[in-house]
Amino acid sequence: MKTIYLDNAATTQIDDEVIEVIHSSMKNNYGNPSSIHQFGRKAKSAVETARINIAKHFNVTASEIIFTAGGTEADNLILHNAVLNLGVKRIVTSKIEHHAVLHTCNHLEKTYNIIVDYVDVDEFGSVNIEHLEKLLSNTTTKTLVSLMLINNEIGNFLDVENISTICKNNNALFHSDTVQAIAHYTIDLQKIPIDFVVASAHKFHGPKGVGFAYFKKGFGISPMLHGGEQEKGARSSTENVHSILGMEKALDIAISNLEKDKKQIGSLKKYFISELQKISVNIEFNGLSNNLNKSSYNILNVRFPIANDMLLFSLDMAGIAVSGGSACQSGSNKGSHVLSEILNxxxxxxxSIRFSFSKYTTKQEIDFVLNYIKNNI
Known part of the structure; x- marks a missing residue:
């Protein structure tokens, strides 16, 4: 049976070159980076070189990059650190953030009695700028704003330059979950003053279980994990050397080919949208995912004019891997908190189905999916 993978916002196929780097490291660079002998020093050198190279892509220093087990840990580390170490008493976020942020905010609210406020979003999932400004004005409470750069379900862009300026003008710290943006877009952290960002390697054809947190220079870091002095005391645990090197390679490949990949994948998304509209004028798109200028080029969230709880399952049985996104969707008891927030x-x-593409997606695969939809919707 032909299989088609269109769930790249969930995870991506690992590049062959990345696998080669990981394999080589596993065979030849197995020392503990904390060991002082030559094997440890070799591993430590590789990790620090990777840190330097990764930092360069974002125009920051190596000391501002902390390696983690992925985006969720990085979000947790940043939010916990803001409350426990930086004196934050209030977090402003939205109800359509990733659960790595929402659940962490809920935990911090219950455990440390901080205030959590939610900025309004419109029916397309865009942040209400006026409401954000109102939430941040006329307060002396130390506040952190946490808003994701690209929504993982509907692909919306955050007006990050405007948000960062608003935060700066109101003396608020700014954290952005950038998991869906890292390696897909150019991010210069000297030009856009975000205080904290996160990355997860498996979103850009790297290995699972590794990512990083960026802490702008000047912010001390209090660790969540205790037991050693790894990552300059910010994260106890022996560094995942092989995966860090794989992430370095994946990031380098992605950024080197960024414009070419954006053009290729974006054209497939545009084609998919136009062909879906030919199948039925009643097919709609959630958020701004069908707006090529206001959403990520690789995410499209489609709302079909039916309620079919078995659609996700039937697509899987046909060899098509996608993600569900409706409030009542097979495989999810709770449905999508994002769609529940923005739809009546x-x-x-x-x-609703989220289709997400990669550089490995072909037009022939898109045509196969379109034909299946035409015959089964």
Missing amino acids: DNEAEKT
């Missing part, structure tokens, strides 16, 4: 009850009951 009638629209939220319809079946």
